[in-house]
Amino acid sequence: MDELTKMLRMWFGHDSFRPGQREVAEDVLAGRDVLAVLPTGSGKSLCYQLPAYLLQGSVLIVSPLVSLMEDQVEQLRRRGEKRVIAFHSLLDAEEKWQALASLEAFRFIYASPEMLQSAKFLAALRRVRFSLFVVDEAHCISQWGYDFRPDFLKLGEIRRSLGAPPCLALTATAPPEVQDDIIRTLGMDGARRHIYSVDRPNIALQVEHCSSTEDKAARLADYARRLEGPGIVYFSSRQWAEEMARRLEQCGAGRVAYYHAGMDGEQRLLVQQQFLYGQLDIVCCTSAFGMGVNKENVRFVLHFHMPAQLEAYVQEIGRAGRDGAPSLAVLFYADGDRAIAQAVAEAELLSPHELREWCWRLSEGSGWETAMAALEAAGLTDIQKRLLAYFLEREQRVMPGRLTAETKERLYGKMATAIEARRRWKRKKLQEMDEWVHLSSCRRQALVRAFGEELTDRRDVCCDRCGLSLDGYERAARRPEAAPVRHWREELWDMFFGGGADE
Amino acid sequence: MRQRYASFLLAHCLRRFNGERTLAAVYHLFSGKKSAQTLQDSKWFQLESFFGTWKDVTMAVLEGAARTLVEQRLAAPGGNRTYRLTGEGRRWLAEQETFFPRHLNGWRYHEAEPLFWQRLSLIGQTLSNLVYGRRFVPICRDERTLQWVKQYLLAKGSRQTLAELFYKELVQLLEAVSEEAAAIFTLRLTSAVRIGWTMEQIAAHLQKDALYVQFQFRNVLHYMMAEAEAGRAPMMAELMSGLAPAVLTQSAQKTYEWLQKGKTVGEIAELRRLRRSTIEDHIVEIAANVPGFSIAPFVDDEKAASIRAAARALKTRRLKEIREALDGKASYFEIRLVLAKEVGRWTN
Numbered sequence: 134m135d136e137l138t139k140m141l142r143m144w145f146g147h148d149s150f151r152p153g154q155r156e157v158a159e160d161v162l163a164g165r166d167v168l169a170v171l172p173t174g175s176g177k178s179l180c181y182q183l184p185a186y187l188l189q190g191s192v193l194i195v196s197p198l199v200s201l202m203e204d205q206v207e208q209l210r211r212r213g214e215k216r217v218i219a220f221h222s223l224l225d226a227e228e229k230w231q232a233l234a235s236l237e238a239f240r241f242i243y244a245s246p247e248m249l250q251s252a253k254f255l256a257a258l259r260r261v262r263f264s265l266f267v268v269d270e271a272h273c274i275s276q277w278g279y280d281f282r283p284d285f286l287k288l289g290e291i292r293r294s295l296g297a298p299p300c301l302a303l304t305a306t307a308p309p310e311v312q313d314d315i316i317r318t319l320g321m322d323g324a325r326r327h328i329y330s331v332d333r334p335n336i337a338l339q340v341e342h343c344s345s346t347e348d349k350a351a352r353l354a355d356y357a358r359r360l361e362g363p364g365i366v367y368f369s370s371r372q373w374a375e376e377m378a379r380r381l382e383q384c385g386a387g388r389v390a391y392y393h394a395g396m397d398g399e400q401r402l403l404v405q406q407q408f409l410y411g412q413l414d415i416v417c418c419t420s421a422f423g424m425g426v427n428k429e430n431v432r433f434v435l436h437f438h439m440p441a442q443l444e445a446y447v448q449e450i451g452r453a454g455r456d457g458a459p460s461l462a463v464l465f466y467a468d469g470d471r472a473i474a475q476a477v478a479e480a481e482l483l484s485p486h487e488l489r490e491w492c493w494r495l496s497e498g499s500g501w502e503t504a505m506a507a508l509e510a511a512g513l514t515d516i517q518k519r520l521l522a523y524f525l526e527r528e529q530r531v532m533p534g535r536l537t538a539e540t541k542e543r544l545y546g547k548m549a550t551a552i553e554a555r556r557r558w559k560r561k562k563l564q565e566m567d568e569w570v571h572l573s574s575c576r577r578q579a580l581v582r583a584f585g586e587e588l589t590d591r592r593d594v595c596c597d598r599c600g601l602s603l604d605g606y607e608r609a610a611r612r613p614e615a616a617p618v619r620h621w622r623e624e625l626w627d628m629f630f631g632g633g634a635d636e
Numbered sequence: 637m638r639q640r641y642a643s644f645l646l647a648h649c650l651r652r653f654n655g656e657r658t659l660a661a662v663y664h665l666f667s668g669k670k671s672a673q674t675l676q677d678s679k680w681f682q683l684e685s686f687f688g689t690w691k692d693v694t695m696a697v698l699e700g701a702a703r704t705l706v707e708q709r710l711a712a713p714g715g716n717r718t719y720r721l722t723g724e725g726r727r728w729l730a731e732q733e734t735f736f737p738r739h740l741n742g743w744r745y746h747e748a749e750p751l752f753w754q755r756l757s758l759i760g761q762t763l764s765n766l767v768y769g770r771r772f773v774p775i776c777r778d779e780r781t782l783q784w785v786k787q788y789l790l791a792k793g794s795r796q797t798l799a800e801l802f803y804k805e806l807v808q809l810l811e812a813v814s815e816e817a818a819a820i821f822t823l824r825l826t827s828a829v830r831i832g833w834t835m836e837q838i839a840a841h842l843q844k845d846a847l848y849v850q851f852q853f854r855n856v857l858h859y860m861m862a863e864a865e866a867g868r869a870p871m872m873a874e875l876m877s878g879l880a881p882a883v884l885t886q887s888a889q890k891t892y893e894w895l896q897k898g899k900t901v902g903e904i905a906e907l908r909r910l911r912r913s914t915i916e917d918h919i920v921e922i923a924a925n926v927p928g929f930s931i932a933p934f935v936d937d938e939k940a941a942s943i944r945a946a947a948r949a950l951k952t953r954r955l956k957e958i959r960e961a962l963d964g965k966a967s968y969f970e971i972r973l974v975l976a977k978e979v980g981r982w983t984n
């Protein structure tokens with residue numbers, strides 16, 4: 134057994150690598166810059182966690198999602214790793230500032246891009262010797278990625294200020310132009326690209342064309358009742374997720390719960406854990422669900438509303454079949470769904486009218502900071518703010534000084550153009566998704582092509598266009614009833630002493 | 637379904653407010669707004685137990701509940717966006733007595749409650765999994781709680797013994813509440829064999845209003861915390877460590893200390909570089925919360941007696957009305973002080 138496999142067994146308890154993991158880890162250990170595009174569920178985090186045990190120095194991991202970060206930290210700690218710490222704005226900063234003095238003691242330092250804006254935090258990071266700079270969900274760097282985060286743009290600069298340690302950029306989905314963006318922004322020109330196919334052969338693809346929303350709901354219920362679970366159903370709104378969760382449970386689809394960002398943290402965590410531990414058959418959710426849910430045996434992913442772009446779709450269906458067993462992805466489509474997807478996607482974009490209003494209200498003669506402050510006061514959504522802040526910062530660099538009527542007009546013009554460009558791009562993406570839904574040829578072929586790949590061999594089970602029978606995905610037996618709830622005394626007794634007898 | 641318990645809660649507040657406050661005051665009470673007005677309101681109208689106990693309440697829900705009450709002729713709109721219970725409303729409310737969460741003490745526990753519950757549920761999950769010999773993912777993500785529970789369990793010896801103690805104390809506490817409340821609480825717990833249920837899941841299981849379930853759950857938590865503070869639940873008392881709430885806000889506490897050193901309102905305002913009215917707010921807070929505190933230095937006995945008499949005669953706690961009745965001879969500060977002191981001695 135070679136060194137790397139030994140380490141894999143020792144630290145992670147696995148006997149073999151999944152596709153891509155070894156190749157990426159080896160390049161990272163060789164000190165190269167690496168861009169790795171590995172499909173969801175392929176164990177991306179191992180690509181830096183394993184090398185971390187062989188490299189001298191600490192590893193900095195930048196991750197955009199607090200929940201994702203917490204999951205990673207949790208998993209590392211469960212494996213017995215104590216030298217791990219996470220910094221994100223939600224944590225009590227004061228507690229953590231003490232740790233800043235001894236940062237180099239940590240092997241894994243996780244940070245949100247927001248934290249990296251803090252001068253104090255950056256100063257502490259500069260005292261650490263980093264052997265690796267990891268950017269997770271690196272597609273967020275690209276304005277043309279489906280989840281653009283302006284604060285990711287500064288990561289290249291931050292990496293340089295930390296002495297330019299070798300860089301590993303990780304993502305599950307990145308078409309060629311997004312890959313180029315990542316490499317350019319992070320300043321990793323000679324990077325090795327490890328691109329693994331977005332195709333997940335064990336997931337069969339199907340689109341159900343429905344005559345109306347009600348028809349969709351009825352057919353969804355029918356699928357949910359018949360299919361072998363567990364499964365996830367995606368919706369574009371919280372109301373629909375809640376409503377259909379109730380309907381599915383009523384129609385006998387098993388134990389169903391809903392999940393969305395409007396619920397408090399504890400209730401969300403409960404639903405997530407219930408799903409992981411097999412207490413639920415179906416979760417009806419918005420796109421907020423899924424990141425960090427490492428459930429191997431998800432048998433189906435259904436979409437009640439179509440996502441606004443193929444990247445998001447691929448991410449979401451990728452949560453099915455991580456164990457490699459046959460799984461199914463069905464998208465339900467009815468007339469009008471395209472308009473819904475467009476409305477959701479463009480909610481982040483101000484209309485020219487709103488933008489003009491906002492620009493006009495900026496007071497002349499003041500500095501750019503006033504414009505930044507005005508962003509806070511304008512009652513915009515978070516994503517709108519992030520986007521405008523990004524445009525503002527860009528314009529500030531070309532037009533320093535104080536705001537005048539003229540700069541305001543120019544600012545409006547520039548921002549309007551940028552927003553328009555983004556709108557056009559979003560429409561193009563939606564168009565691509567829409568075409569895929571209405572495709573008459575192989576869906577898998579079209580999907581991989583959208584990511585700049587070609588399908589090399591034909592699968593036996595592929596998609597509805599190639600011919601697909603649902604027999605193999607149907608539930609063999611009746612779904613087991615939920616364990617009955619007993620008297621609270623018995624439940625409580627079971628909690629502490631129920632397992633005693635067979636231990 | 638949610639609407640029904642919301643209506644009950646609102647009706648209770650309306651009876652106490654007696655047409656003297658708008659729905660906004662109800663909203664601030666439930667959401668736990670830390671303004672002098674809301675803090676005093678909750679005392680004067682004896683609604684402290686509900687303070688901060690429904691953090692995600694919205695005006696829309698309250699307005700909906702008010703509409704329901706009006707439609708059922710249980711309440712009638714008054715002027716200035718206020719509502720009063722009708723005679724029928726009062727009878728109806730009296731019949732609902734069993735739904736009243738009688739251990740609820742939002743005034744004292746609304747801040748400590750989330751951390752207390754996090755500790756309790758994480759210790760329960762941890763002990764259960766240790767007994768079963770299973771690995772698990774903590775049901776809590778709060779770093780403070782994770783650290784605290786870890787330290788706590790490390791400091792304790794045998795897990796088996798601790799599990800037994802924990803179990804016994806939970807049973808003893810749950811026996812004192814209703815069977816339903818005990819069931820709700822138990823279903824919320826996460827163990828090695830079952831992840832805790834959400835409020836909605838419990839509500840669906842019991843075929844009850846989710847808001848009702850939430851208040852029943854909170855009722856049990858507050859009971860446990862009160863028993864802990866009374867020295868009757870030693871393990872819960874340990875979970876309370878560092879969480880026991882202060883009687884006064886920090887700033888009022890400082891003012892209290894200066895008062896005890898013999899400083900006047902003016903001197904304290906100068907010393908602390910605060911406005912005189914802020915110091916007066918503190919003194920009202922102290923009067924309402926510190927039983928032995930005498931208001932004699934701030935309002936003479938005769939005036940206090942006339943304020944009391946006016947408030948009683950007018951059956952109101954509206955400052956403006958009382959002041960007018962006294963021909964403006966008492967200041968708002970003096971009236972507030974007297975009313976703060978009077979809390980609990982007379983109610984409708």
Ligand SMILES: [Zn+2]
Nearest residue numbers: 575595596599
């Ligand atoms: Zn095909």
